[in-house]
Amino acid sequence: xTTSIEDLFAHNxxxxxxxxxxxxxxxxxxxxxxxxxxxxxxxxxxxxxANQITGLxxxxxxxxxNVANIVVxxxxxxxxxxxxxxxxxxxxxxxxxxxYGCGGVKAALDNVRVGLxxxxxxxxxxxxxxxxxxxxxxxxxxxxxxxxELNVAEQVINVAVSTVMVDAWARGQKxxxxxxxxxxxxxxxxxxxxxxxxxxxxxxxxxxxxxxxxHKWSKPAGGEVLTIEPRRNRQLGNEPA
Ligand SMILES: [Zn+2]
Numbered sequence: 001x002t003t004s005i006e007d008l009f010a011h012n013x014x015x016x017x018x019x020x021x022x023x024x025x026x027x028x029x030x031x032x033x034x035x036x037x038x039x040x041x042x043x044x045x046x047x048x049x050a051n052q053i054t055g056l057x058x059x060x061x062x063x064x065x066n067v068a069n070i071v072v073x074x075x076x077x078x079x080x081x082x083x084x085x086x087x088x089x090x091x092x093x094x095x096x097x098x099x100y101g102c103g104g105v106k107a108a109l110d111n112v113r114v115g116l117x118x119x120x121x122x123x124x125x126x127x128x129x130x131x132x133x134x135x136x137x138x139x140x141x142x143x144x145x146x147x148x149e150l151n152v153a154e155q156v157i158n159v160a161v162s163t164v165m166v167d168a169w170a171r172g173q174k175x176x177x178x179x180x181x182x183x184x185x186x187x188x189x190x191x192x193x194x195x196x197x198x199x200x201x202x203x204x205x206x207x208x209x210x211x212x213x214x215h216k217w218s219k220p221a222g223g224e225v226l227t228i229e230p231r232r233n234r235q236l237g238n239e240p241a
Contacts, residue, residue: 036062039085041078041159042097043069043104047184050097054189062089068104068151069096070123071158083164086175094159094175097189098152099182100145109135109144127154131210138217145181146217152179153194153209160196169198179209 003011019026038061040050050056050063064081071078085091098105107114108124124147128135131150135143156179159165168175179194194209196202 030059034059034062034089036060036085036089037092038062039064039082039089039091039094040097041065041069041071041082041094041155042182043067043099043102045099045102045184048097048099048182053182053187062091067117067120068102068108068124069098069155070120070151071096071155071162072123073158073162079162079164082159082162086164086168086173090173092175093178095178095180096152096155096159097180097182098148098155099184100148101184102144102148102151105148105151106144109147124151127151130154134210134214138214142217146213149179149181149192149213149216150210152181152192153206153213155179156194156196157202157206160198160202165198 016027036059038054038056040054040061040063042048042050042063042065044065044067050061050065051058054061062081062085064078066075066078071082073079082094085094104117104121105124106112107117108121108128111125114121127150128147131147135146138146156177159177165175165177174197176195176197179192181190181192182188183190192209193212194205196205
């Protein structure tokens with residue numbers, strides 16, 4: 001569909017009018033408060049819009065998106081969004097959502113140079129390198145989607161070991177972190193079974209998720225021994241000073 005900037009404003013006016021017709025007072029109530037239960041950490045990819053995929057209205061999901069849904073401890077943007085969501089909005093569930101066919105993950109896998117973003121994609125290359133032997137053993141055509149899932153697992157752990165989450169769980173706040181993957185080809189979300197909730201069993205949950213990912217994408221005849229390179233600060237609350 002070809003659109004112009006003017007079309008965007010026209011669509012916006014139609015949408016606002018339709019919302020008000022369907023649900024009188026909707027925007028007035030939105031102004032008063034924002035009480036989302038969910039935080040979505042997803043890829044910036046235009047094909048993965050959080051609200052539409054999940055059927056959530058404005059006001060129902062707090063969203064942070066970047067290239068390839070990465071959470072690193074030096075990224076004040078992502079950490080600030082998580083801190084606000086957890087400490088102020090009191091979200092109950094955070095979902096880290098990758099998507100199959102992710103361009104950022106593909107660039108990392110194929111060592112394609114894209115420019116400044118290479119420095120950002122380095123974070124995915126670190127995930128790739130940790131699981132290189134597993135990825136090498138997989139059929140070439142499924143490696144990207146396996147790495148999409150591995151990256152989600154990695155970022156779930158990165159959220160979990162952030163000071164925001166360590167502090168929230170220490171004071172008894174109930175927050176679950178989930179790892180999902182979205183299929184651009186079918187519009188469906190997959191739960192990757194890597195939900196963590198502060199019970200400090202991160203290492204086991206992570207390893208189980210990696211095993212499942214390996215099993216899922218392996219050829220039936222596969223049987224290679226899985227090796228995972230050590231990851232520093234894996235234990236919850238074991239942050240460097
Ligand atoms: Zn992507």
